[in-house]
Amino acid sequence: GIQVEQSPPDLILQEGANSTLRCNFSDSVNNLQWFHQNPWGQLINLFYIPSGTKQNGRLSATTVATERYSLLYISSSQTTDSGVYFCAVGYTGTASKLTFGTGTRLQVTL
Amino acid sequence: AAGVIQSPRHLIKEKRETATLKCYPIPRHDTVYWYQQGPGQDPQFLISFYEKMQSDKGSIPDRFSAQQFSDYHSELNMSSLELGDSALYFCASSPSRGPFYEQYFGPGTRLTVT
Numbered sequence: 001g002i003q004v005e006q007s008p009p010d011l012i013l014q015e016g017a018n019s020t021l022r023c024n025f026s027d028s029v030n031n032l033q034w035f036h037q038n039p040w041g042q043l044i045n046l047f048y049i050p051s052g053t054k055q056n057g058r059l060s061a062t063t064v065a066t067e068r069y070s071l072l073y074i075s076s077s078q079t080t081d082s083g084v085y086f087c088a089v090g091y092t093g094t095a096s097k098l099t100f101g102t103g104t105r106l107q108v109t110l
Numbered sequence: 111a112a113g114v115i116q117s118p119r120h121l122i123k124e125k126r127e128t129a130t131l132k133c134y135p136i137p138r139h140d141t142v143y144w145y146q147q148g149p150g151q152d153p154q155f156l157i158s159f160y161e162k163m164q165s166d167k168g169s170i171p172d173r174f175s176a177q178q179f180s181d182y183h184s185e186l187n188m189s190s191l192e193l194g195d196s197a198l199y200f201c202a203s204s205p206s207r208g209p210f211y212e213q214y215f216g217p218g219t220r221l222t223v224t
Contacts, residue, residue, distance in 0.1 A: 030209035041198050041218055043153070048212035086152060090209035096141065096166055097155035098202075098213060 002027045004089055004101035012107045013077050021072040021104045023087035031090035032063050033098065034072050038083045046072070046085075077108045112136055114216035116201050122222045123191050131186040131219045135203030141165065142184040143213060144176060147198040159184055160207035191223045 003026040013019055023032075034046040047054050047061040049070065054061050058077075063070040074081055084105050088098040115134040123129050135142050141160045145153040155168035159178035170176075173191075178184045188195060198218045204211040 031212070033212060035215070041220065043200060043215040043218070045212070045214060050210075088153075090213075092209055096158050096160075096204070096207050096209060096211075097143065097168060098145075098153075099155070100152035102152055 002029070002089060002091065002099050004087060004099055006085075006087060006101035006104050008104060009102065010105045010107075012109065015077060015079060015108055015110055017077050017108075018073070018075045019077060019106070021074070021085055021106075023070040023072070023101055025068050025070075025087075025089050027068070027091065029065065029068075029089040029091045031088075031098065032070055033088050034061055034070070035086045035088065036081075036083050037086060037103075043086070074106075077106075079108045079110065082106055082108050114201055114203050114214055116199075116216040116219050118219060119217065120220050120222075122224065124224055125191055125193065127191050127223075129188045129191060129221060131188070131199055131201075131221070133184045133186070133201030133203075133216060135182050135184070135201075136214055139203035139205050139214075140182060141204045141207045141211070142178055142182070143202040143204075144170075144184070144186050145200040145202065145215075147200065147218075148194075149197070153198075153200060156186070158207075165207055188221075193223050196221060196223045 088100040143158040144156040147153040156170040202213040
């Protein structure tokens, strides 16, 4: 099956800093989503981005499908950004399921 | 905007008991997915339904069964519970089947088996 790798696995930032999270995948995909899992366990949809670039406030994402990677940018980080960030991919070979990466655990400190 | 609803949000069961988790998709979404997330792990796909028929199946134990009803809500039934079934169970919905549709996740049900 498809492999999804995320880096870095852990990241500690001071409030106000910027960061870039990376997601590499081993095959062509038709769906790529970024999620934030908050400390209470909820999975929050951030972006649906199988290709191209999107921005939502302090967050933006870019997927380069031909090179099989996606980047999530967090600017001016806040303590509420803490949690685990997952990318997940889907492709026609698996009908509809999402395969998740192992996540990046982000801690934003004061 | 309406979101995916899951109930209950927390559930505590003893070994060998049964549990039923419910999922109410976003209105006009006809596809439902179930995922299991063990402690410290990433979510793993269990099963999906499209128009009330099973669409895709992942590593779902034989002790688990699921279905989608005429109003598109779905239930995950878990029998002979084991300690290893303790996990977060997410339901997601999308407007239709296939990888070209965004999946929207519910808040999850935290199942603890003692």
